[in-house]
Amino acid sequence: MSGRGVERKLLFIAFIYILTGMLVLYLRDRGQASLWALAAAVVMFAVFMLFSVIWQYKKARYDFFIAPLVFFLTGTGIVFLFRLEPAYGYRQFLWVLAGLTALFATTAFGRRYRLLADYQYLLALVGIVALIVPIFFGVELGGGKSWLDLGLFSLQPSEFVKLLLVFFLGSYLVENRLRISPPGAADLTRYYVLPGLRGWGPLLGMWLTALLVLAFQRDLGTALIYFGTFLAMVYVATARWTYIVTGAVLFLAGGTTAFLKVSHVHTRVEIWLNPWVSPAGSGYQIIQSLYAIVAGGIFGSGLNAGFPGFIPAVHTDFIFAAICEETGLLGGVGILLLYMMLVARGFKIALTARDEYSCLMAAGFTALFGLQVLIITAGVTKLLPMTGITLPFISYGGSSLVANFILAGMLLNISGEGKKT
DSSP states (O other), X not given: OOHHHHHHHHHHHHHHHHHXXXXXXXXXXXXXXXXXXXXXXXXXXXXXXXXXXXXXXXXXXXXXXXXXXXXXXXHHHHHHHHHHOHHHHHHHHXXXXXXXXXXXXXXXXXXTGGGGGGGHHHHHHHHHHHHHHHXXXXXXXXXXXXXXXXXXXXXXXXXXXHHHHHHHHHHHHHHTHHHHSOSXXXXXXXXXXXXXXXXHHHHHHHHHHHHHIIIIXXXXXXXXXXXXXXXXXXXXHHOOHXXXXXXXXXXXXXXXXXXXXXXXXXXXXXXXXXGGGSTTTTTHHHHHHHHHHXXXXXXXXXXXXXXXXXXXXXXXXXXXXXXXXXXXXXXXXXXXXXXXXXXXXXXXXXXXXXXXXXXXXXXXHHHHHHHHHHHHHHHHTTSSOOOOOOOTTTSSOHHHHXXXXXXXXXXXXXXXXXXXX
């Protein structure tokens, strides 16, 4: 079977999986919402299949597994949103259509992404402005002030700034690699000797940016993703563990300061350490999340047979807990495996990229995606403090969904020009 044939076969398998979930919802409640859920599954499948046919016609060598994995995850999100609250399912379906449009536009017009390397500082300026605007004109949701109310919908600029960060760092690191990582790979001291002030500039700059996001937007998750993505890309570019260690120490110091000075961060850490201090107040959400995961057992209570409604904001931050309750440990692990496969494909694309810039871009986008999954799932299971970020492709949220579709499109672009393996 040809590559695109494999892709379409996987898309069909994903469609059967998603359609099964929609049929379960329909059989339990034969209302208008269930019919819309079925229609959403069919429309998404048709659009993804159309993309596959177009890519085959254009002889694009895009990775064959990215689109099916995205379809699996997005479909899972639509199923559970229609199950939890049909109103969110309707809205998310509209955002999925917007995301699919963004994906196609990225693959159609984003193949000349190297041209953006010439505008790296303009991208940085746009990103800084996008982070500053919500501080003065934004609205507060979930304790963080990072949203803009545009009337018909709310927009979270930080979701798109993550992508700009990867574009900027990719071009900056390629341009300044020798300064950051001096030649002499055979000399082991390059892994221990710290660079000069000019080499530390980017690290300190990103550290300050993360602290500003913490201080003014009170968004711990976004700050952690920004800084973690930066460290991952620096390590890929230089192979210097000193940057990782020093960066971790700096972020720990900044996080400690935020814990002492920013009430929202302080509350999140206290809840993480002991939610039972306020079981009916600030600790209620994480306690109900843990109860839901335990109640699911190994096989789950069954779709539409659990009680995830006890968890506040279950459609956004805690949707993974709802998945674990109704599909069990096996369902939760299955979702994590899908994410792991997508991350593995991303790093494979980085390894087979045709040049250093493409390699850094693919590694940066993959690290960004993987960190987001790690941070939110660790928060839901109480391994880390809750940060208020979304589970990619599954949680309700238009900004995050469209941004992740653009990310997937960029990985497809880079894979299409990579070396054959």
